[in-house]
Amino acid sequence: MLAYIIRRIAHLVPVLFVLTVSVFVFVEMLPGNIVDTLIGTEGNDDPEIRKALEQEYGLDQPVHIRYAKWLGRVVQGDFGISLVTRRPVTLELMTGIPATVYLAAVGIGVSMLIAVPLGTIAAVRRNTPVDYTAQVTSLAGISIPEFWFAILCVLLFSLYLGWLPSSGYVSPFVDLKASLTYLILPAVAIGFRQAAFTTRLTRSSMLDEMNKEYVDTARSLGFRERKVIFKYTLRNAMIPTLTISGLQLANLLGGTVVLETIFAWPGIGRAIYEAILQRDYPLVQAGVLVLGVIVVVTNLLVDLAYRLLNPRVALA
Amino acid sequence: MTDLDIGKGTVGGAIGIPAGRAVPRPPRMGRMRALIANAWYELRKSKTALAGLVMLALLFGACIATPVIATHDPIKQSYRERLAPPSEKHYLGTDRLGRDIYSRLLWGGRRLVTIAVLAVTFGLAIGIPYGVLSGYFGGKTDAVAMRFVDGLLAFPGLLLYLLVVTLAREWKLEGIYNDLILIFALGFAFMPEVARLARGSVLAEKQKEYVEASRAIGDGHFSIALKQILPNIVSPLIVNATVRLGYVILIIAALSFLGLGTPPPTPDWGSDLSAARDFMETAPLIAVFPGLAICYTVLAFNLFGDGLRDILDPRIAER
Numbered sequence: 001m002l003a004y005i006i007r008r009i010a011h012l013v014p015v016l017f018v019l020t021v022s023v024f025v026f027v028e029m030l031p032g033n034i035v036d037t038l039i040g041t042e043g044n045d046d047p048e049i050r051k052a053l054e055q056e057y058g059l060d061q062p063v064h065i066r067y068a069k070w071l072g073r074v075v076q077g078d079f080g081i082s083l084v085t086r087r088p089v090t091l092e093l094m095t096g097i098p099a100t101v102y103l104a105a106v107g108i109g110v111s112m113l114i115a116v117p118l119g120t121i122a123a124v125r126r127n128t129p130v131d132y133t134a135q136v137t138s139l140a141g142i143s144i145p146e147f148w149f150a151i152l153c154v155l156l157f158s159l160y161l162g163w164l165p166s167s168g169y170v171s172p173f174v175d176l177k178a179s180l181t182y183l184i185l186p187a188v189a190i191g192f193r194q195a196a197f198t199t200r201l202t203r204s205s206m207l208d209e210m211n212k213e214y215v216d217t218a219r220s221l222g223f224r225e226r227k228v229i230f231k232y233t234l235r236n237a238m239i240p241t242l243t244i245s246g247l248q249l250a251n252l253l254g255g256t257v258v259l260e261t262i263f264a265w266p267g268i269g270r271a272i273y274e275a276i277l278q279r280d281y282p283l284v285q286a287g288v289l290v291l292g293v294i295v296v297v298t299n300l301l302v303d304l305a306y307r308l309l310n311p312r313v314a315l316a
Numbered sequence: 317m318t319d320l321d322i323g324k325g326t327v328g329g330a331i332g333i334p335a336g337r338a339v340p341r342p343p344r345m346g347r348m349r350a351l352i353a354n355a356w357y358e359l360r361k362s363k364t365a366l367a368g369l370v371m372l373a374l375l376f377g378a379c380i381a382t383p384v385i386a387t388h389d390p391i392k393q394s395y396r397e398r399l400a401p402p403s404e405k406h407y408l409g410t411d412r413l414g415r416d417i418y419s420r421l422l423w424g425g426r427r428l429v430t431i432a433v434l435a436v437t438f439g440l441a442i443g444i445p446y447g448v449l450s451g452y453f454g455g456k457t458d459a460v461a462m463r464f465v466d467g468l469l470a471f472p473g474l475l476l477y478l479l480v481v482t483l484a485r486e487w488k489l490e491g492i493y494n495d496l497i498l499i500f501a502l503g504f505a506f507m508p509e510v511a512r513l514a515r516g517s518v519l520a521e522k523q524k525e526y527v528e529a530s531r532a533i534g535d536g537h538f539s540i541a542l543k544q545i546l547p548n549i550v551s552p553l554i555v556n557a558t559v560r561l562g563y564v565i566l567i568i569a570a571l572s573f574l575g576l577g578t579p580p581p582t583p584d585w586g587s588d589l590s591a592a593r594d595f596m597e598t599a600p601l602i603a604v605f606p607g608l609a610i611c612y613t614v615l616a617f618n619l620f621g622d623g624l625r626d627i628l629d630p631r632i633a634e635r
Binding site for chain 2: 011014015016017018019022026029030031139140142143144145147148151152154155159250251252253254255257258261269272273276277279284287288291292293294295296
């Protein structure tokens with residue numbers, strides 16, 4: 001196991017290399033450079049000043065040196081200053097990421113609450129109307145764009161029924177109850193879509209488990225069907241479901257951009273999106289890099305957890 | 317395999333065929349017709365695939381026939397007829413600028429489906445050779461190639477698309493170039509998945525004897541990898557590509573919903589939906605139609621892909 005963990009961590013190095021290079025090259029490929037921006041705002045284009053500025057920002061050095069220097073700063077957590085707010089980019093990230101994690105985690109929770117019972121029932125009652133309904137619903141859930149679903153929810157629950165606020169955010173540490181009312185619609189919109197994937201997965205892994213011999217053994221020992229399903233089968237079938245939910249959570253951190261925009265949720269996705277619109281590229285660069293690193297690390301942790309839970313998986 | 321195995325197969329077959337009943341000989345036909353007949357025979361096995369196929373046929377039919385069946389110019393504004401409800405003149409009503417929604421949906425769909433198909437094709441075109449060659453050569457080549465793919469997979473959610481679309485905007489690429497960049501981004505983001513899938517199949521396939529046989533008669537590496545192995549691993553790739561088409565359409569719609577797609581007058585389901593949000597209280601239907609259109613299209617691809625998977629992978633279909 002230890003050797004495996006070390007090998008997996010070693011694999012992270014090239015992945016992070018590709019990630020950092022892509023993010024660095026992205027900014028390099030933007031037309032013009034930071035000096036153009038600075039001179040543009042000052043309103044004077046003196047070759048002397050330009051040269052001085054280029055030297056100050058290290059633009060006269062070859063690209064690999066600049067990459068190395070940039071990487072050195074990034075490793076120390078220095079992503080530079082936001083061009084719009086003039087605050088350190090790290091600070092902007094620190095405010096956005098918790099809000100997104102809050103939304104995504106509750107969304108995945110909603111998804112599990114829908115998907116696990118639905119997938120289990122569909123598998124137990126295979127090829128009955130219940131199963132077909134579950135399958136059609138999950139197929140529809142995958143096909144509905146979440147931003148449209150969100151808009152329809154707002155239309156129904158905010159505009160017609162007036163039960164929930166249409167958009168906004170309150171920190172759960174300030175006022176938990178108010179925070180939850182703002183959270184319900186976006187979290188359900190996320191949960192509904194993710195549940196569509198998870199239901200299918202839970203159903204098929206339940207079917208896999210139910211065909212195994214230990215289930216027959218349990219039945220032949222006279223255990224009640226309910227106990228066989230819930231105590232033995234479901235427990236094993238949950239392993240892939242939990243694994244996928246972990247991966248979904250990581251991917252959602254960059255995948256809630258649209259919902260955060262609709263619901264005015266101050267998360268990292270919306271921060272990156274607005275940074276793109278306002279040409280605040282240091283923030284874009286940092287945001288994408290940090291989310292990418294979170295995804296890679298989560299993938300690793302999920303993989304290791306999967307192997308711990310399921311020792312039969314070969315350590316290939 | 318040895319002679320013994322071949323013998324066993326023959327015996328099994330002979331037992332399997334009931335005596336006295338001749339196996340019907342298939343009628344002679346051309347290669348292409350045989351292929352189509354075969355595909356049709358297989359498709360009939362899955363209701364899901366058939367439903368998807370019918371929906372797709374309607375969709376592609378509408379895309380091709382758009383210039384004929386659209387009733388209005390999709391970008392012509394009419395101040396007097398703003399936010400009109402559905403009527404005989406405007407089947408689905410008009411939007412905030414008095415443009416005919418039915419015609420806008422048709423033209424928007426035509427563009428959307430074209431971009432999605434080109435993007436997925438591009439993804440397959442780079443992903444398949446990448447994955448096949450990586451799996452075939454194995455060793456260090458494979459390790460390096462796959463780490464690059466892992467790196468690309470590390471971009472969460474929409475971010476990779478956001479980056480590429482932003483670059484396109486900064487470089488002031490407009491019209492067709494903007495679309496090309498979108499196709500490139502969507503295809504490039506599909507590439508890692510294709511490459512991994514293709515590589516996995518190749519790893520299993522290259523152990524088989526026909527590969528060794530090809531090598532023995534002196535075929536080159538590229539010829540073996542692309543001509544011999546590739547045809548044997550296409551089915552999971554086809555299924556994957558079909559489902560991906562639905563996903564790509566969702567992504568394009570999401571990007572235009574965010575205002576990063578085509579600039580305004582062009583009909584576009586995502587940006588039309590986004591614009592309709594401002595009139596949700598007075599004319600909610602405007603926000604419903606583009607959404608339904610997206611659902612229909614994505615569902616069609618998903619149904620067809622699901623059905624194909626059942627047909628091509630009977631191990632799963634048995635459930």
